[in-house]
Amino acid sequence: MSGPILEVKGLVAGYGKKRAVHGVDLTLNKGETLLVLGHNGAGKTTLMQSVFGLNPPMAGQVFYEGRDVTARNPALNVADGLAFVPQGHAIFSSLTVRDNLELGAFVETDRARIQKHLDDVFSMFPILKEREKQIAGTFSGGQKQMLAIGMALMHGPRVLILDEPSIGLAPNLVDRVMKSVEEIKRRFDASIIIVEQNVKYSLPVADRVVVLKTGGVIYEGAPEPLMDHQKLIELF
Numbered sequence: 001m002s003g004p005i006l007e008v009k010g011l012v013a014g015y016g017k018k019r020a021v022h023g024v025d026l027t028l029n030k031g032e033t034l035l036v037l038g039h040n041g042a043g044k045t046t047l048m049q050s051v052f053g054l055n056p057p058m059a060g061q062v063f064y065e066g067r068d069v070t071a072r073n074p075a076l077n078v079a080d081g082l083a084f085v086p087q088g089h090a091i092f093s094s095l096t097v098r099d100n101l102e103l104g105a106f107v108e109t110d111r112a113r114i115q116k117h118l119d120d121v122f123s124m125f126p127i128l129k130e131r132e133k134q135i136a137g138t139f140s141g142g143q144k145q146m147l148a149i150g151m152a153l154m155h156g157p158r159v160l161i162l163d164e165p166s167i168g169l170a171p172n173l174v175d176r177v178m179k180s181v182e183e184i185k186r187r188f189d190a191s192i193i194i195v196e197q198n199v200k201y202s203l204p205v206a207d208r209v210v211v212l213k214t215g216g217v218i219y220e221g222a223p224e225p226l227m228d229h230q231k232l233i234e235l236f
């Protein structure tokens with residue numbers, strides 16, 4: 001692991017006059033899996049949407065690979081290797097699995113790279129290969145989540161932000177999705193932020209953890225102390 005690939009400084013974000021994130025500092029180091037934990041309404045999604053440019057910050061800055069990308073257009077972020085997989089399986093339901101994946105590569109012009117990413121996605125999630133001609137809307141929740149992650153991987157991101165990938169999934173599928181994180185890092189050389197409420201499945205894959213509460217950071221550090229149930233109860 002080396003220096004920061006993504007840095008968030010004093011980020012304030014919200015909706016209209018309402019502030020949901022109050023001056024958050026966050027660092028994602030290259031090659032790291034950073035877990036952002038917090039209960040419902042803690043501000044996790046608002047923070048990530050703001051980092052990605054979907055909800056421009058009210059104050060603060062975002063640096064990606066040392067460049068100031070605060071409030072940058074999300075399409076430019078995607079083209080520059082910063083990917084965001086929103087909550088709730090953002091896929092094109094009426095298209096086939098294969099078409100969804102091809103659309104995920106919309107910013108990529110190099111056919112060889114597209115094929116390489118497709119091969120990587122198919123070997124990580126074989127079900128997508130088996131059902132590549134199936135209409136994506138007929139997929140189960142877990143399959144849709146794999147497809148949404150696969151779409152984000154199709155343009156070879158260097159930073160991948162996953163917003164609550166476990167939501168609505170059966171435990172065995174949550175485990176499957178979490179385990180794919182290690183493989184994504186290896187195959188794509190990506191650094192990853194996972195936003196979660198599911199402590200049990202996400203802590204084991206984290207290198208570092210940030211806990212948010214009412215829009216502020218209340219813990220930042222190693223995952224191990226949070227494996228102590230009592231510590232978690234104190235924090236949440």
Ligand code: ATP
Pocket residue numbers: 015018020038039040041042043044045046047197
């Ligand atoms: P969850 O796990 O439920 O997604 P979260 O930690 O991601 O929670 P946010 O969704 O960021 O939290 O919500 C933070 C605060 O902002 C909450 O008080 C929420 O009610 C509020 N909020 C979220 N979305 C909107 C919106 N579109 N308009 C107004 N307020 C919002």
